[in-house]
Amino acid sequence: MCVFICMCASLLSIFYLVMYVAFLKQPFLLMLWLLLQIRDINKDFSPYRKKNQTTMLRFAVTLFAVITSSTCQKYGCLEGDTHKLKPSPEPNMHECTLYSKSSCCYADFTEQLARSPVIKVKNSYWNRCGQLSKSCEDFTKKIECFYRCSPHAARWIRPNYTAGIRSVPLCQSFCDDWYEACKDDSICAHNWLTDWEWDESGKNHCKNKCIPYSEMYTNGTDMCQNMWGESFKVSKSSCLCLQMNKKDMMTIKYLLSESSEESSSSSSSSEEHACQKKLLKFEKLKGKEGEQTR
Numbered sequence: 001m002c003v004f005i006c007m008c009a010s011l012l013s014i015f016y017l018v019m020y021v022a023f024l025k026q027p028f029l030l031m032l033w034l035l036l037q038i039r040d041i042n043k044d045f046s047p048y049r050k051k052n053q054t055t056m057l058r059f060a061v062t063l064f065a066v067i068t069s070s071t072c073q074k075y076g077c078l079e080g081d082t083h084k085l086k087p088s089p090e091p092n093m094h095e096c097t098l099y100s101k102s103s104c105c106y107a108d109f110t111e112q113l114a115r116s117p118v119i120k121v122k123n124s125y126w127n128r129c130g131q132l133s134k135s136c137e138d139f140t141k142k143i144e145c146f147y148r149c150s151p152h153a154a155r156w157i158r159p160n161y162t163a164g165i166r167s168v169p170l171c172q173s174f175c176d177d178w179y180e181a182c183k184d185d186s187i188c189a190h191n192w193l194t195d196w197e198w199d200e201s202g203k204n205h206c207k208n209k210c211i212p213y214s215e216m217y218t219n220g221t222d223m224c225q226n227m228w229g230e231s232f233k234v235s236k237s238s239c240l241c242l243q244m245n246k247k248d249m250m251t252i253k254y255l256l257s258e259s260s261e262e263s264s265s266s267s268s269s270s271e272e273h274a275c276q277k278k279l280l281k282f283e284k285l286k287g288k289e290g291e292q293t294r
Contacts, residue, residue, distance in 0.1 A: 077104035078147075078154050079162040082122070087151035096145035098246065105149040113141055123202040129186035129210035136182035136213075142244035143228070152252050158230075169235035169255070174243045175220035182223075183214040190216055193229045239275040250278050 077083040083104050090103040094114035099105075112121055117131040121144055126132055132140060147153060147165065158164035188206035189195035196204035217223035221234045235241035240255060242248050254275045 076154055077151070078157060078165065080148070081163075082106075082109050082148055083163075090149075093149075095141065096149045098244070098248075099145065099149040099151065102151040103149045104151055104153065109148065110145075113144060124192075124204050128204065128206050129188050132185050133181070136185045139178040139181050146242070146244055147231075152256070155256060165231045167233045168231060169237070169241045170224050170232050171238065171241035171243050172220070172234055173238075174241075175224035175234055177220070179213070179217065179220035179223050183212065185213055186210040187213050187216050190226060191229050192227055193231075237272055237275075239272055239279055247279065251275060253278075 076086050084106065087099075087102040087104045090100050090105070090107045092107045093100045093103065093110045094107065095110040096103070096105065096113065112118070116134065116137065118126050118137055118141070120126060126137075126140065131137075146168075153165055153168070156165045156168045158166040188208050188210045189204075195207060197207045198204055213223065217226065224232050224234050240251065242251065242255075
C-alpha cells in the first residue's frame with residue numbers, strides 16, 4: 001500500500017511538471033526530464049523495476065508524442081484542401097512568390113492567381129459583382145496567398161478548426177491602403193466566409209445586391225475585421241503587424257515570440273521598440289539597394 005501511494009505521488013508530480021513544461025513548449029526538455037524520472041523511480045522501487053520501467057516508458061513516450069505534436073503545429077501548415085503537411089521550397093511559383101522559399105501551397109495552385117483578372121480560386125468566384133480592379137485584385141491576392149501559402153499562418157490557427165485562422169494582426173496602414181484600392185469596386189457579401197449562397201457544386205452566388213465596398217464597409221478597419229470573419233484584426237502596433245510584403249519576414253520574428261502578445265506588459269513595448277529599430281534598418285538597407293540599381 002505504501003509503495004502504491006508513493007508511486008501515485010511520483011506520477012502526480014510528473015503530471016504537474018509535464019503540464020508546466022508543456023506550457024513552456026519545450027518538448028525535448030520534457031522528454032529528458034521524463035527519462036530521468038523513470039530512472040529515479042526504478043531505483044526507488046527496485047522490486048518492481050521491470051514492471052515500472054515498462055509502464056513509465058509508455059507514459060513518457062505517449063506524453064512526449066502529444067506535447068510534441070501540439071508544439072510543432074506552429075511550424076506546420078493549416079489543414080485546408082490546398083495545404084501541404086509541412087512548408088517546403090517552391091521555386092517555380094507563378095504567384096505568391098513571397099513564400100517561395102518556404103511555402104504551404106504547391107506551385108501549381110498559384111497558376112489560378114497568376115491570371116488577371118482572377119475569375120475564381122477553387123470554386124470561389126471573385127467576379128460575382130463584376131471584375132475587380134487591378135489594385136483591388138492585388139490586395140485580395142495578398143490575402144489569399146497568405147492563407148494558402150504562408151508557412152506562418154498556422155501560428156494563428158483557429159481553435160477547433162485547423163483549416164482556419166483567427167486574429168492575424170494586420171497593420172493599420174495595410175488595411176487603409178486595401179480599402180482605398182477597393183472602395184469603388186462592388187461586393188455583395190459582407191463576410192466572404194459565410195454570406196454567400198452555395199450551390200450543390202460548391203460555387204458561390206450572391207444572396208444580396210451588389211454595392212460599392214465603400215457602402216459595405218465604413219473604413220479599412222471595418223473591412224479587415226469583417227470581410228474574412230474573425231480571420232484578421234487590426235493591430236494596435238505599427239510594427240508588430242503584417243503588411244503582406246518582405247517586411248513581414250522581419251516582423252514575424254517578434255510575432256512568433258511568446259512575449260509579443262499586444263496585451264502583455266513591458267515586454268511588449270520592448271519588442272515594439274526592437275521591431276521598430278529593425279524595421280528602420282531594413283528600410284535603409286532597401287533604400288541603398290535601390291540606389292545601387294539605378
